[in-house]
Amino acid sequence: MQCPYCGHHDSKVIDSRSASDGIRRRRQCLSCGSRFTTYERVQPASLFVVKKDGRREEFNRDKLLNGIRKACEKRPLPTGSLDKLASDIEAELYQLGKAEVSSRDIGDLVMAGLKNLDHVAYIRFASVYRKFADITALKQEIDTLVNGVGETARPADQLPLFPQPRAPARRQRRHRR
Numbered sequence: 703m704q705c706p707y708c709g710h711h712d713s714k715v716i717d718s719r720s721a722s723d724g725i726r727r728r729r730q731c732l733s734c735g736s737r738f739t740t741y742e743r744v745q746p747a748s749l750f751v752v753k754k755d756g757r758r759e760e761f762n763r764d765k766l767l768n769g770i771r772k773a774c775e776k777r778p779l780p781t782g783s784l785d786k787l788a789s790d791i792e793a794e795l796y797q798l799g800k801a802e803v804s805s806r807d808i809g810d811l812v813m814a815g816l817k818n819l820d821h822v823a824y825i826r827f828a829s830v831y832r833k834f835a836d837i838t839a840l841k842q843e844i845d846t847l848v849n850g851v852g853e854t855a856r857p858a859d860q861l862p863l864f865p866q867p868r869a870p871a872r873r874q875r876r877h878r879r
């Protein structure tokens with residue numbers, strides 16, 4: 703395990719504990735003494751993704767994370783939240799216990815995750831992934847997010863998509879055309 707600070711190849715484990723998705727090891731570099739953490743992840747039998755055109759490719763977590771990162775670019779999201787979303791989706795996929803999943807299934811999971819995380823990122827991802835037919839379809843999706851369908855549409859810690867009007871906005875927002 704290479705030290706991220708000096709590149710030395712030898713380190714000793716100073717702490718080891720199991721996390722929900724693997725084992726976490728606290729290490730100390732034997733050269734510069736820096737401390738860093740490594741994660742040992744359980745990798746189940748390989749999972750294949752069936753793409754729209756029917757081709758199959760092995761599931762790639764980095765690819766998933768890159769897609770999420772792209773959608774969340776420059777959004778004020780907490781450190782680690784994107785990585786966590788990718789891990790959650792990966793875990794969910796493997797828990798299905800199937801040898802292959804469709805790229806659509808993965809896209810749906812990403813959409814659901816982003817919807818809870820950040821509405822702007824969600825719309826960005828959805829506009830590429832779902833290829834909204836036209837601007838009206840896109841507007842409908844945004845309206846649904848802004849007006850909320852049911853109370854679960856916007857978690858309390860969700861960043862607002864648009865600046866919120868001042869009080870007594872709450873009553874006005876419920877007002878439907």
Ligand SMILES: [Zn+2]
Nearest residue numbers: 705708731734
């Ligand atoms: Zn070092």
